[in-house]
Amino acid sequence: KLNYKKLYENCLKGRRKLRERNKHVLNIHKKRNRELQQTLNNQKNNHQMQIAALENKYKEESDNLKRECSDRLQNMQTQYKTSYEKLEKDCEDKIKKLSDHIKSLEEE
DSSP: OOOHHHHHHHHHHHHHHHHHHHHHHHHHHHHHHHHHHHHHHHHHHHHHHHHHHHHHHHHHHHHHHHHHHHHHHHHHHHHHHHHHHHHHHHHHHHHHHHHHHHHHHHHO
């Protein structure tokens, strides 16, 4: 003779165990998902910091190059101006000498 009450109790016991097991597995998965999400967030933050560091590095290098180019251009302009002024002075001196020489020749 089948004991339906006993079968029913065993069924309920098995169901409770299965429910507890599923709950336990679900909690393990939730914990693992949280850990994975935290790892992902950490990696995102690290990448963002690396990108910011690279942007700052390249901006600094760019600024240095701009400054260097500007300094070189300024230096070239100064050299050109100095050379031009020296050439202009030399020409004026030569013109004055020639003018003086012409005057001396006219006086003779």
